[in-house]
Amino acid sequence: MLRGRFQRPSWLSSGLFALFLGFFLWSLAGAGMSLQSLIQGLPNMGTIVGEMFPPATDRAQPIFEAILVTFQMALVGTVIGVILSVPMALLAARNTSPHPLVRYVTRSIISFVRTVPDLAWALFFVVSVGLGPFAGTLTIIVDTIGFCGRFFAEAFEEVDPGPSEALDSIGSRPLDRIAVVQIPGALPSMINTGLFSLEKAVRSSVVLGLVGAGGIGAELAVSMEMFRYDQAAFIIFSIFILVYMVEHFSSRMRERLLNQNR
Numbered sequence: 001m002l003r004g005r006f007q008r009p010s011w012l013s014s015g016l017f018a019l020f021l022g023f024f025l026w027s028l029a030g031a032g033m034s035l036q037s038l039i040q041g042l043p044n045m046g047t048i049v050g051e052m053f054p055p056a057t058d059r060a061q062p063i064f065e066a067i068l069v070t071f072q073m074a075l076v077g078t079v080i081g082v083i084l085s086v087p088m089a090l091l092a093a094r095n096t097s098p099h100p101l102v103r104y105v106t107r108s109i110i111s112f113v114r115t116v117p118d119l120a121w122a123l124f125f126v127v128s129v130g131l132g133p134f135a136g137t138l139t140i141i142v143d144t145i146g147f148c149g150r151f152f153a154e155a156f157e158e159v160d161p162g163p164s165e166a167l168d169s170i171g172s173r174p175l176d177r178i179a180v181v182q183i184p185g186a187l188p189s190m191i192n193t194g195l196f197s198l199e200k201a202v203r204s205s206v207v208l209g210l211v212g213a214g215g216i217g218a219e220l221a222v223s224m225e226m227f228r229y230d231q232a233a234f235i236i237f238s239i240f241i242l243v244y245m246v247e248h249f250s251s252r253m254r255e256r257l258l259n260q261n262r
Helices: 011-030 035-051 060-092 100-115 118-129 133-157 161-169 174-211 216-225 229-260
Strands: none
Touching: 035 229, 060 100, 060 133, 060 174, 060 216, 060 229, 100 133, 118 133, 118 174, 133 174, 161 174, 174 216, 174 229, 216 229
C-alpha cells in the first residue's frame, strides 16, 4: 500500500533536496544561530521584561501625539499611493496597456520600487527632504505603489474579457472600456489590496521612525537608548492598540465586501 501511495523521488529531486538541506545547514552558521547564546541571553531578557513593568505613563501625551502622527503618515501615504497605483497598474496590465513596451517599462518600475527596502527609501527621503513625517509619508507612498501596482495589474488581467470585447465590437474607446468594465470588475480585489496595504503601512511607519522618518518609532528608539524600558513598554502597548484597531477595521471591511459579492 505504501508503494502505491508514495512515489519514489527521482535522483534529480533527491539531489536537489540534499543540496537545499546542505545549503540550509550552512546558512544556519551564516545567520549566526547559536543555542548557547540564546540560553545565555535569557536572564538579560528576563531583566528587561521585569524593568518594563509597570509601564510608565509620564509621557503619555507626546506618545499619543506621535501615535497620531504615525497613523496620519500611514493613512495619507496609503491613499495617495493607491491613487497613483491605478494608472500604473493600467499601464502594466496585459489587457489595458497601450503597448507591450509600455507594459514592460511600467512593470520594471513597479518591480524596482517593490525591491528596494522601506528603510532604504526612508533614508533616501530623510536625506532629501529632512527629518520628520514628510519623509515617512513619501516612503509609504512609494512602498504602496510597489505593492498595489503589482496586484492591481493582476486584478485588471483577471477581469472577464467578454464585456470588454462586446464594447470593442461596437466601437467604444479604450478609456470607456476601462471605466465601464475593467475598473468595476477589479474593484473588489483592489479594495481588498488597499486595505492590506493600509495594515502594512501602519506597521511600516513604526519602523520608519527609527531612522528619523517621524512617528512613534523615534520615541521608541529614544526610550530604548535611554534604557527607559518601562516607557518603551507603554509605547509598545500603544502601537499594539493602533495596529489592532486598524487590522480590526480592515477585517470588518473585507467581510462586508465579501458578503456583498456573494
